[in-house]
Amino acid sequence: MSGYLFAILAAAACVAAFAGVYRARAIGAVATTGPLKAHSRPIYHGLNAAIWTAVPAFVVLLLWLAFQNSIIDQFVIGAVPGSETMESSARSLMTSEIRQVAAGNIFRQPTPEVQAAADHLRSLQAVSTYLLVAVTLAIAAIGAFLGMKVVSARYRARHSVETAVTIFMMFSSLVAIIITLGIIGSLVFEAMHFFAKVPVTEFIFGLRWEPQIAIRADQVAGQGAFGVLPVLYGTFLISGIAMLVAVPTGILSAIYLAEYAHPRFRAVVKPLLEILAGVPTVVYGFFAVLTVAPAIRAIGTAIGIPSSPNSALATGLVMGVMIIPFISSLSDDAFSAVPRAMRDGSLALGATKGETIRKVLLPAALPGIIGGVLLALSRAVGETMIVVMAAGLIAKITANPFDAVTTVTVQIVTLLIGDSEFDNPKTLAAFALGLVLFIVTLILNLIALRTVRKYREKY
Structure with a gap:
């Protein structure tokens, strides 16, 4: 029923808009022959009538839908004998059962009290629906009447x-x-x-991440370890490799497309480059695990470095390719936004093309470049699928990029998979990791803002 009401309100707003425009035009035609001149154009009178018709009724409809279930539940559960002495969990369980019976989802024969409460619930829902329709349409009608009534030559509809x-x-x-x-x-x-x-010091300074739950009281191996440093290290290692690939490639490609490329070449290459941003991450994950990871492992074995089937280097390289369009596109827009007079002035003073790019365009376009780099970094830090497929789930601190590591986002997903209860350290650790990731992102944004304010050129 709520969907029909939304459609009715939209139709009523359109009708009120056309009626308001028609009435305003009629009054405006009369006003042009007299001493008065219309203050607002007819379209504003139509929009004002539509706003008066739809907005109040829409607000009432949203508030009604937001609170009707809780209010009806209070009436229903209050009518059940003995509900006053029930605990909150028991009341919630009974309310859920009553709603299931009222909806027809009966898995066992309900008790007479539950059946009576379900019938009461259905009757209250029917009454609430009728009242909702009546109140909403009445408010819409009153709003339309008031919106049409105020239409006049001197009314400030705009x-x-x-x-x-x-x-x-x-x-x-x-x-x-x-x-x-x-x-x-x-x-x-x-x-x-x-x-x-879990102590804060253990979480921040711990060097071992093994979130486990003890099944028995005497199970020592199930106590778990919640040191976040290995997880943060893996996140920064993979993101750092990705940024080493993406930042130079993205900025240099943006410089070439903005300053050197022929317009026809630019019109073809830039859309092709931006297609990389639309490729699903699972495709990059398959590419990483089937093509890049074996090649990286073969290279590591050939040069005598211990290599894992899943490695941070393979993940970072593929992720770097994925985020190149974010840096390239925003940097290209930043270069294109620099006034042409700055280029011409630099060249007129005898600067070469390279000197103009280094000393004029880069400082002027620095805010846009930093924005693209930040967007790419956020994309790299928040990536999950490629890391799961190509980097693994092992949390460790290692200087070998050919080894397997994990990231914060992967651990959050791993901890929240399944029907876990939110009353044990293993599940709650996901929220602690999320808070750490939020703080790290905030610090990176503050550093970027400070860098932009310090080094950018104003023009």
């Missing part, structure tokens, strides 16, 4: 629409901030539960 748009943008920004704070809060809250079970 100001009203701009105010509504401003409020919507402020609300969107507020929602983004609240969601960000909610994500941070959830990470911190669950990480605090983890640190209540």
Whole structure:
């Protein structure tokens, strides 16, 4: 029913918009013959009528849908005999059972109390649906009436629409901030539960990552070790190899495409280069594990270096190829945004093409280049599929890039796979890793902002 209501509100807003435009044009035609002149164009009157029609009803509809289930559950469970003395877990279990019976998902014969509560639930849901339709349509009708009533030659419809748009943008920004704070809060809250079970010093300075759960009280091997340093080391090692591949290649290709390439060549090569960003990561993973990893292992064996079937070097090389388009595309846009007068002025003073690129274009385009590098670094740090397929799950600190390592994101996925309960250190460790990854990313962003402010050229 809610989907139909959304469609009805959209149709009502369109009808109100056309009616508002028609009425405004009629009033405007009359006003042009008299001493008054219309303040706003008819389109603004139509938009204002559509906003008055749809927005209040839409807000009521969302709030109703958000709270109706919890309110109905309170009425239903309150009518069950003995529910006042139940614990919260028992009340939740009974509520779930009542909802399943009301929906027709009966796996066993329900008790008379549960059956009566299910019938009560269905009746309340029917009443709630009828009330929702009536209230929503009534608010939409009142809004349409008020939106049409205010249409006049001197009504400031444009100001009203701009105010509504401003409020919507402020609300969107507020929602983004609240969601960000909610994500941070959830990470911190669950990480605090983890640190209540595992000392912070062991997590930060520990050199062994073996998250296990003891099945028996006397099982010493199941106590686990939660040192994050090996996981962070693997993350930085693979990301560092990827950036060593992607940053020079991406920036140099952007310089060539922006300053040296023929327009026809650029029109063909740039889209082909950006296709790399659209290739699924699982394809890169297959390429890494079937082609690159065996070749890297063969090279390591040939030069006498111990090599693993899964290696950080193979993963970093393939990941570097994957993130080249992020750096190349943003750097090319940054070079293209530099004013032509700066190039011409540098060349007019006797600078060569290379000197102009090094001393004029690079400083001016530095913010865009740093943005591309940061985007690529975030993509490398957050990559999971390639690491799982080509690097493995072993957390270790090793100076040998031909050896297998793991990353933070892979460990988070591994820890949260399956029906795990969120009351043991093994599962809660995923939130601690997420918090560490968030802090590391924040530090990298702060360093990048400081670098841009210090070295960029303003023009």
